[in-house]
Amino acid sequence: MGSGMGIGVIWLVVALLDKIHVFSFPTPTQRLFSLETRKNDRGLCEVTSLASAERQMLVFPGHKLGSVQLVDLSCTEISMSSAPIWIAAHKSELGCLALNQQGTRLATASNKGTLIRVWDTASKHLLVELRRGSDPATVYCINFSRDSDYICCSSDKGTVHIFAIKNTNLNKRMALPSGGILGKYGESQWALTNFTVPPECACICAFGSNSSIIALCLDGTFHKYVFNSEGICNREAFDVYLDVCDDDDDLQ
Template identity: 40%
Template sequence: MARRRSSGITSLGFNQDQGCFTCCLTTGLRVYNVEPLVEKTHYSKEELGEVSLCEMVFRTNWLLVVKARRPCSLMLLDDQQRAYRAEVQFKSPIRALRARRDKVAVVLSSSIQVLSLPSLQRVALLRTPPTGRPLCALSTDSNAAQILAAPAHRKGSLQLLDVSRAVKGAQSSSPAVVCCHQTDLVCLSLSANGAKLATASARGTIIRLWDTASKHMLHELRRGSDYADVYCINFNPSGSLVCCVSDKGTVHVWAARGNYTHVAAAGAVAGPTPANSQAPYARALCAFADDNNAVVICEDGTFHKFTFSAEGNCHRSDFEYFLQVGDDDEFLQ
């Protein structure tokens, strides 16, 4: 999620196990631990400059960084040594990043290039439509299929590609195309093992769950009756739960198997300012701290934790301004 805000935040992103998140700033970069909320590391503007994108590779010392003044360059930063280990340049600006332990998907204007880690050598290529949001999802379980999901050229459709099936010349086998919605895709997510896919369209009233093996829809999850801009969808690590957050300022949690129960909903994540009361809620990302707690990070610099139960009870159990959380807290592994 990349967008400049008055807070100085240019983008936010959870790592693959949802235990940490990166905060890219006009003044550098910060990395936070989620539980407990403490600052793991930070870089000043003098060290990195303005950072537009950052993807943390699980809890390793690898940080994939894109600087605002070098939008076509991807750099692999070793946080332990605070030094760059590799760099690769592209012909167009990098729009988004998604990583797993051994690969990173780099979203460009009309393609997604998959690179190996840490060498940054290209191993797969997927053509994508040049318009729309820079959407991409990559399965992260090292013991499961290496599934890449991205928009297809037909409206409302997406492509599924096994990026482990790369051939000589870094061209990949043909992707499977799934027709998911009648309107444009605005958000998508894969479970860690790549078995389940969640999608949302520009209408934003429902989240659809898909089986990536059969390409069949598993269920429709009702978010609401009003149109909404879905900012983020995320599965918990086991794929048994899924959450979403939108411009309505509400985080929703559903069971992603069985009877697909609507487990919880919590409102007023981060409201518009009094001076602009008609503005949408701050852009946000959602994730799971565990199977009973969801967390939301917002571009206004706020951190929200919601505790829920299978019976449908839900309450906000923690609230912080994470930009005010300094590095004097000891980071806990």
């Protein structure tokens, strides 16, 4: 389930296994339209969250493997008979989706979790391909910074990665000649910087103020790091926001 806002309009979006329902909310609450999707076990869908956004977008898995369907919610009437607008994002099932606050950028990861791709929602062109890692991983979360200069992502590998997407020259690259036996892998853009959180523990991450990243983990830990364009990343705060105890522990 998600929600988004347009000028004078609030949408409530509900993702089911193979359908997306869009409602007006809160008054009057009524279903505006429904769309069929590919089997969507993860309930993937994203909607533009900013009322003054440049583009009011809804994105979700398309019918084709690895594709993302895009719906412009600013249209006064959605024609169900019109051809769907979609991006062939990956060759395998989608694992994670994210929109920036302006609705102009879309980030995608497959269920392999090795690559993150960033797309222009207007032209549907690929802007940059980023390498999270070489081993398959479950990507829990992707988020854009408010100015869309950076994205962050978390996975079950226990690492939060930060990538530059405006000035991609800031991202790290392998110190190898282009091409060669590693091909495109040797030319990959790697994270500007990263930090670790408890591995194999579900974690969400997002940008805070003053170039900070906040990560909240299912084990009850809170992590806050600050970073700069040179790739230096330092911990600013850590806390345990939940008391996680064994069932056998005595209650006081």
